Amino acid sequence: MKTTEKVKTYSPQGFRDRFLENDNSKDYLFKSNSEHFFCLKLEEINQLKFPVPPSKHICHTLLFITSGTHKIKIGFEEYTTQSNEIIVIPAGQIFSIDSINTEIEGFICQFHPNILIGKYGNPEMINDFDFLKIWGSPDLYFPNKESQFIIQLLNRLQVEYTESGVTNLDIIQPYLIALLCEINKNALKINKNGTAATVLTTKFKELIYAHINQQHQVNYYASILNVTPNHLNKSIKFATGKSPTKWIEESILLEAKYLLYQTNFSVSEIAMQVGHYDQSYFSRIFKKSEGVSPVQYRKLIDKS
Structure with a gap:
C-alpha cells in the first residue's frame, strides 16, 4: 500500500x-x-x-x-x-x-x-x-x-x-x-528495581521464544545462561511460581494451539514445528493437557 x-x-x-x-x-x-x-x-x-x-x-x-x-x-x-x-x-x-x-x-x-x-x-x-x-x-x-x-x-x-x-x-x-x-x-x-531472579527469568523467556521448536531441556537453557540447572529452577520458581520445565511445556502447547488455529498444517507437521518428531507422543501430551486430541481441538475452534 x-x-x-x-x-x-x-x-x-x-x-x-x-x-x-x-x-x-x-x-x-x-x-x-x-x-x-x-x-x-x-x-x-x-x-x-x-x-x-x-x-x-x-x-x-x-x-x-x-x-x-x-x-x-x-x-x-x-x-x-x-x-x-x-x-x-x-x-x-x-x-x-x-x-x-x-x-x-x-x-x-x-x-x-x-x-x-x-x-x-x-x-x-x-x-x-x-x-x-x-x-x-x-x-x-x-x-x-x-x-x-x-x-x-x-x-x-x-x-x-x-x-x-x-x-x-x-x-x-x-x-x-x-x-x-x-x-x-x-x-x-x-x-528498575528488578531482582537477579527476575532478570534471569526475562532472559530465560527470551531463549524459550527463540528455541522452543528445537530445545526442550532445562539443562540446555541453563548452559546458555551460564548457571546450573538447580539455580535456574530456583530462580524461575521464585520469580514466576512455575518451574522452567512447566514454562517449556506450556510454551510448546501454546505454540501448537496457535498453529492448529492459524495454519492448515497437519498434526504431524505441527508436531515437528514444536520439536516433537513423534506425532503419537505429541498427540498424547496435548490430550493430557487439553482433554482433547489436536484434531478435536481444531474442530472445536472451527465450530466457534
Whole structure:
C-alpha cells in the first residue's frame, strides 16, 4: 500500500476481519503490510465477534483502558486490565480473547514495526522499548498525570487516523514515537528495581521464544545462561511460581494451539514445528493437557 493511497477507516462490523486481516484463508490470516496502522476508540469497536482463539499478529497492539475492565490472555498468562492501564501485545506474541466487556472505554492502537523507520525513526529504535518484546511486561499502570499524557497522544493519533487513514505518516510517526517514549518512561520506573531472579527469568523467556521448536531441556537453557540447572529452577520458581520445565511445556502447547488455529498444517507437521518428531507422543501430551486430541481441538475452534 502506498502512503498516497486513501485508506478507509474500519467500521465496527468489519473491524475483526481487518484486525486479523482475515481473507478466509488461515495461512494468510495475519497478513499485513509494513505501513499497517490504526488507532480507534474501544467504544467504536464493541461489536467485535469473540472468542479469538490463540493467534499471532506481525504488528504490535496497544490497548489502553480509561474505564471498565478487560481480560486477555497473552502467552499462557491471563491479565485483567483496568482504568489507567495499558496492555501490550508484541508482534509475534500469542494471545487469545474469550470475550470483551462492551462497557469498557479506551483506545486500541496497532502498528507494524516498520512504521517506526523513516523520517523521524530508525531500525534500532524498536530495541529501546522492552515492553514491545515478547518477554517484556505486557501490563503497565500509569499514575493519573502520566495517563493524561498517554490519552492526549492517543486522541491525536485516533483523530488523524479517523480523518486521513495512514496517508500522513509525517504526523503519525512522531506522535507514535512520542507515545512509545511516554510508555517506556513509566515502564523503566517499574522495572528498575528488578531482582537477579527476575532478570534471569526475562532472559530465560527470551531463549524459550527463540528455541522452543528445537530445545526442550532445562539443562540446555541453563548452559546458555551460564548457571546450573538447580539455580535456574530456583530462580524461575521464585520469580514466576512455575518451574522452567512447566514454562517449556506450556510454551510448546501454546505454540501448537496457535498453529492448529492459524495454519492448515497437519498434526504431524505441527508436531515437528514444536520439536516433537513423534506425532503419537505429541498427540498424547496435548490430550493430557487439553482433554482433547489436536484434531478435536481444531474442530472445536472451527465450530466457534
